[in-house]
Amino acid sequence: EVQAAALAEHGEDITPARDRGVLKIIKRPGSEDESPMIGDKVYVHYKGKLANGKKFDSSRDRNEPFVFSLGKGQVIKAWDIGVATMKKGEICYLLCKPEYAYGSAGSAPKIPSNATLFFEASEDLFEDGGIIRRIKRKGEGYSNPNEGATVEIRLEGFCGSTRFDCRDVKFVVGEGEDHDIPIGIDKALEKMQRGEHCILYLGPRYGFGEGGKPKYGIQPNAELVYEVTLKSFEKAKESWEMDTKEKLEQAAIVKEKGTMYFKEGKYLQAVIQYGKIVSWLEMEYGLSEKESKASDSFLLAAFLNLAMCYLKLREYTKAVECCDKALGLDQDNEKGLYRRGEARLLMNEFELAKCDFQKVLEVNPQNKAAKSQISVCQKKTKEHNERDRRIYANMFTKFAERDAK
């Protein structure tokens, strides 16, 4: 176990001020690459000790992880700083000076004044901060724009206290990106009513994300605030309003749009476009043979592309579902099998992943990528077995010792 002394000597200073107020050592690196962002809901398991080694708190004693919104001052400064540097699945140690913890006031009854705190923390998962909508003036009527509706809005965009955007704009919901409008606005519009004036607080995931928006001077992972007035809208045709011919025509257009978004890395927008194909065609009946073929072809492409998008968005369960659907249309589809294998591998389902990759090789023995993925599966399976063996081995030894007493 790492002692506080080791942290003091070798720990990394993660404070913005570089005053060694919070020192960190990673015990086990995370499995993902992403760290949580401001406003995200974070789930952490931890153990806290005072300088004298006395434990003052542990989430395991409560049998549930501690949950909080990152970067909002809900927790001591050391945690807002420290947890923001942690990746999903990471375990680390933090040594926190009182200025970043409870200071001279302490925290009765457990934390004395001017206490340096020592934490071992593991980040279980985090959920994105999402979109918060505050209505300033209610709209009228009961209908909302749907995906694909044409909306006329007035918007003002703020980052911190700077206004970076102010205009009247007309666009199609789901394609706001084409007008430099973040996806959060598209999503919020679907809940707004005609004439509504509201304020939207967008977590970075629903704003401009990791790319930021250099055009407006927006840094990566910035929180944004928009004031939006929905002046008018015209709903897009519902699926049942379109006939098969229209749907197939639109499917082609929408597929191209989706691919364009995908190439630009706008996965959320791409999902919207491909999703349209599914909602139009998945339950379509009474198709002629020719129409049926075209429809299946669109659906297959849609499911496969959706799986790709979900892999990029790290929504692995959804990726598997889409692959299942694609394979339902074409059971030996190489891409479908491969992508499902990838998703399963990332969900740590090594045996199932290996099966998928092996099937890929059956369909296409030349697929080198599948071969290397199989060895990755085998390696991971072995690692996990080793770890389990170690845990269980100790457990039985401990029981045996206890019984012997």
Next chain:
Amino acid sequence: MAVDELQAIIQRCQILEEADFKGEDFNLFQVAGQKCLEDGYAAQLLEVIQNEKNKVIVKNMGWNLISPLVRCIFTYKQQDDKREHCLKILDQLAQLCNPKELLLGLLEQIEQTSGEQVCQTVLLLLQPLQTVLLKLQHKKAYSVGLSLAVIMNQLTPLPVPYTKEQIQEDKLGLCQCCHAVVHFAKPFVNEVVKNMEKSSEYNDVELKEELLKFCMKSLEYPLLTAQLEQLEGIEEHPFRRFATEIIDILWDIRELVPLVFLHRKGKSPDWENQEFVDIERKNSADSLACLSYLVFVQHFGIDHFPVIFGPSYLLQCNMTHIEVLLKRTEESVLSKGLDLFESCLLRMEDDSLLHQYLEFRDFINVPQDLVKVMTLCPMEHLRKKSLSILQLFIDKFDAEGKYTLFRCLLKTSNHAGVEGYIIKNIKDQIHLSLTKVCDSIWFTGHHLISLLDLVLLLPEGAETDLLQNSDRIMASLNLLRYLVIKDCESDNRTGVWAALAKIEQNFLKPLHVGLNMSKAHYEAEIKNTKENRREAHSSNTVCSVTVSGEKMPAMTTEMQLQVLHSALFTFDLIESVLARVEELIEVKIKAGMDDN
């Protein structure tokens, strides 16, 4: 003989089928049984009930005996054999009777008592009640809830013992009763805990909900008004113990932490309508406030809480509760609010509370409530405490926060003493700004001038009641004197020199006028009073003053003169400071002109 009558009805019913029991039979049984008890034949009645052959009869008709039974138990003395018999009968009934009917009988009995009888009755009937409820197996949730509700309803009108003597005496038995009720609830709590570990059955959610309701009610009564500090000479403080027990129950059913941080929960999935949630929240406001007090001030159950929360966040979470408590007038509740507020503030470092918190409505309401306590509460120790807490609150804010708070309180407090106190605080902040290396923009320059506009004025111009506002006026003059001394005209860091003309017009000139008028007025009054003294005491009193039903005696002339003279003294005081200030201003201006 009563026993014979009883035997008669028993024999008749023994040969009947259960379904053939008629209303008449029930009546006869009850009357006969009652008579046995009243005539002192409890032993015989016990035998009848214990008789195996009578099992069915007792099962159906026994519950009717509860009322006379309880009456008898209370009439007999402790050592009396007959009382023992009655207690055994009660026990038997609990074992044998139809649980549903017996439950109603017991609850009816509890509901009919009042005053001194309540606790006695509850203490007597808790054991049979528990036995009956446990017999209900999986359908017990509603009945458990009903029982606890009835008991708490009967207890609520009873006064809560407050002083050490009252607690030790426990005249009505409330302390004893509370402890017994928790003990009564224990097996139900254990059941909920056990079922939580297995997969949840619908019924257990109900039982948990009923226990939660009971805890919430207990927090409101008796805990909200109980005295909960450690008391010297009392080993086991009954209400502290009760509080610990309630919190233990909440922890066991996994509701403790969620309740304390209720607003962190998202929309409850069980409620379709957000309105319901809001109404529930309002009704439970008192209970939740009491719970926060127990956790954060008395530290009951604090071991179960994460020690990670930032102190500003804890204050934010508790502001609603503090507001609820400070709006009350009972000492017991008000002092809890003050203690909770104090304990949250003491967790913070000075100057660490961001001014943005003042955007929350309760952060503005609570200091105003504090001012009300300071000025209106009849209890001196609470007035003093709230003043010290206000100072603590001010100290925790950053500079902009202090500034905003001062503005707010100057505008809303409507009390010269409070205003004077705030003005002194402003002076202290200016002093810090002028002597620190980095000065705050909030207490120098144009921000300060804007604040001084609220300070350096007479609210009603020359007609302001100088006596009533003397605290405030003295504080303002002292502030002005300080500024004039500390801030050189050439520096003008506070901006006071540039605003001098305005200050003279709005403050100094009207003050002169007011002083002259007031002095003249009071001198005339003194002259009148002295002249009136020579005349006989006229019995024509224009008005009289009555306090607490007693008419106050009319003031003697001596007293009147004393008051008038002290008023004059105050005016002199103000005038002398005013003169000093103007002198200083003149000197400085002259010095500045000479320099040029």
